Amino acid sequence: MVKEFEGQYGIILGGSSGLGYASALKLAQHGMNLIILYRASRLQIAKIEADFQKIKSFGNQLLTLNMDAAREDKIIEALSQIKPFLNENKLSVLLHSISKGNLKPMTGDNRLSSGDFQQTVQSMGISLYSWVSNLHSQSMFATPARVISFTSEGSLKPMEGYAAVSAAKATLEAINRSMAIEFATSQITCNCIQAGVTDTDSLKRIPMYEALKKMSLKRNPNHRLTQPEDVANVVYLLALKESQWITGNVIKVDGGESLQ
Numbered sequence: 001m002v003k004e005f006e007g008q009y010g011i012i013l014g015g016s017s018g019l020g021y022a023s024a025l026k027l028a029q030h031g032m033n034l035i036i037l038y039r040a041s042r043l044q045i046a047k048i049e050a051d052f053q054k055i056k057s058f059g060n061q062l063l064t065l066n067m068d069a070a071r072e073d074k075i076i077e078a079l080s081q082i083k084p085f086l087n088e089n090k091l092s093v094l095l096h097s098i099s100k101g102n103l104k105p106m107t108g109d110n111r112l113s114s115g116d117f118q119q120t121v122q123s124m125g126i127s128l129y130s131w132v133s134n135l136h137s138q139s140m141f142a143t144p145a146r147v148i149s150f151t152s153e154g155s156l157k158p159m160e161g162y163a164a165v166s167a168a169k170a171t172l173e174a175i176n177r178s179m180a181i182e183f184a185t186s187q188i189t190c191n192c193i194q195a196g197v198t199d200t201d202s203l204k205r206i207p208m209y210e211a212l213k214k215m216s217l218k219r220n221p222n223h224r225l226t227q228p229e230d231v232a233n234v235v236y237l238l239a240l241k242e243s244q245w246i247t248g249n250v251i252k253v254d255g256g257e258s259l260q
Contacts, residue, residue, distance in 0.1 A: 003031030004240060008142070009061075009086060010093035011035040013069040013131065016048045018200035019150055020097030022228030023235040024055055027093070030236065033061040035082055037069040039100075061085070070098050070123035075134050083140075090142035091135060093239050096128045096149035096172075099202040101165045112164055120164035125171030132179060136186065144187035146239050149176060150231075151192040151250060153258055161207040173250055180248030189247035193234055196226035196254025220257040230255070 010027055014020045016038035024034055034055065040048050045066075056062050063085045067074050101120035104112045128149050135141055154162050155169035173192055180190040197216035203209055216225055234253045237243060252258055 001029060005092070006031035007033075007089075008092040009033045009035070009089050010095065010239070011037070011082070011091055012095045012097060013037050013127075014039075014097035014099060015095070016040060016044075016051065018097070018099070018202055019195060019198065019228050019231045020095065021051060022232040023095055023097070026229075026232035026236045027239065028055045028058045028060050028062075031058075031060065032093070032239075033089075035063045035065070035085060037065045037067060037078060039068055040066055068100075069131070070100050070127045072127075072130055075130060079134065079138065079140075086140070091140055091145060092142045093146045093148065094131060094135065094141075095235060096131070096147070098124055098127055100124060101168055103161050103165065103205055103207060105161050106163050117164050117167060121168045121171050124165065124168035125175060128172055129175050129179065132183070132188075132190075136183065136188070141186065141188055144189065144241070144244055146243070147176075147179065147183075147188055147190040148235055148238055149190075149192050151194050153194060153196075153254075155194075159208065176250075177248050184247065187244070189238075189244060191238055191246060191248070192250045193231060193238075194250050194252045194254065194258070195231045196220065196252075196257040198226045198228060198231065200228065216257055219260045220255050221260070222255040224255070226254055226257070 010032050012020050012024050015024045015036035024036060052064055065078055100123040102116040104110055106112055132147055149172055151169045151173055154166045155173055176190050176192045197212055231253050
């Protein structure tokens with residue numbers, strides 16, 4: 001296998017499962033050294049560490065940090081550990097795959113509060129800018145560099161119990177567009193990937209999980225769900241030097257699901 005990213009470094013925010021982990025595997029297979037931030041309990045650690053061994057098996061350098069990457073106060077703490085790992089190297093890729101939000105309805109006793117909205121928008125939207133801003137101000141990005149994040153069709157289409165996440169994804173997309181303009185002089189491209197319905201742990205937390213899967217299978221002209229590997233393949237494409245002129249976009253990776 002050609003290792004196009006040999007000697008390069010990337011950071012993945014939320015890389016222990018789902019789309020983030022599939023992307024980590026793909027980038028590692030092609031030679032990229034990785035820093036992965038994730039949140040896990042003691043009960044989850046054994047499986048996650050076994051999964052991380054698969055990434056290490058490609059011979060790359062790997063730094064893993066079990067901390068909440070969505071918290072502003074944790075960014076500086078993380079950077080203090082990331083800098084020695086990078087040594088004099090720079091980051092070629094930042095992948096934002098944070099899934100930390102409230103999936104409550106807007107009515108009833110357990111309805112969303114304004115605090116629920118704020119926490120979700122901060123974690124899944126504004127944290128993208130927080131990371132990019134801190135890394136850029138400390139000259140930690142390579143030239144050129146890629147910023148990639150994950151959005152969903154729910155940023156535009158309302159769905160019961162998804163209001164806070166919908167607001168967060170709309171925020172994420174708006175931030176992505178603005179960053180594409182304002183960081184262009186640093187040769188940093190910024191793109192969102194809108195994956196089709198993908199059977200991940202994050203999807204399982206959505207109240208309409210089973211109905212979403214059935215609807216997706218009917219809508220998708222390929223009659224299957226999107227796989228994490230489908231999305232990871234596009235993360236790989238966007239990380240290539242040939243993607244330099246692609247920026248400020250929401251790229252659909254759904255096999256045509258959103259067309260119907």
